[in-house]
Amino acid sequence: MIDIEEYGIHEGISEIILTTISPDGVPNAAPIGLHRKSGRLFARIYNSKTLDNILSKPIAAANIVDDPVLFVQSALSNIEPERFKFIDGFPLLKDALGWIVFDCICKKGGNLSVVGLSPVKGKIIERKLQPINRGFNAVIEAAIHATRYVVLKDQKYLDCIEYYNSIVKKCGGEREKDAMMLLYELIGNPK
Ligand SMILES: Cc1cc2nc3c(=O)[nH]c(=O)nc-3n(C[C@H](O)[C@H](O)[C@H](O)COP(=O)(O)O)c2cc1C
Known part of the structure; x- marks a missing residue:
């Protein structure tokens, strides 16, 4: 059982980098807001590679990242393959401070879909004091x-x-x- 609080995921929206995998095994990463509201965890995802991947394989991992370059790169282009590591066949970011893998249930919308997230497993790699910058x-x-x-x-x-x-x-x-x-x-x- 994962205690989501331990990962610093509090009520509100936490900006994480979501990794997913395509049907032919290509990893993808994109910044996505992880919503925690009244005990529910979910993401609101516009039509994108991330959503396509979740629709074909309903697993996603929240990578907790503090590198601003990684946020920009994954938002606007692709992350190089060597920056992923695979655990049980699923891609995670090597530079993540921690990660949580979720089972996803997707409520498909026209432009925007709501993806319910159930934590399956996770790991905290590094705890850092992080004054606001x-x-x-x-x-x-x-x-x-x-x-x-x-x-x-x-x-x-x-x-x-x-x-x-x-x-x-x-x-x-x-x-x-x-x-x-x-x-x-x-x-x-x-x-
Ligand atoms: C900090 C941040 C948070 C974002 N949150 C979301 C989000 O919650 N839902 C969404 O659909 N896109 C969000 N985006 C935009 C996607 O990351 C962006 O459209 C990305 O290109 C999608 O990549 P993909 O096509 O590889 O999935 C966010 C971008 C940034 C920088």
């Missing part, structure tokens, strides 16, 4: 706007990205600045 949080916000920008190409998302980039410049470390450089590169550098 506004630069890290700003990268996460910028990455969300970037995933909308690449689909909708609306200037308002670029303006938001610029705003969060100003916080990264002020408060972030090297890794956060690298993440923003990668983000701009992956959205075609429209500065």
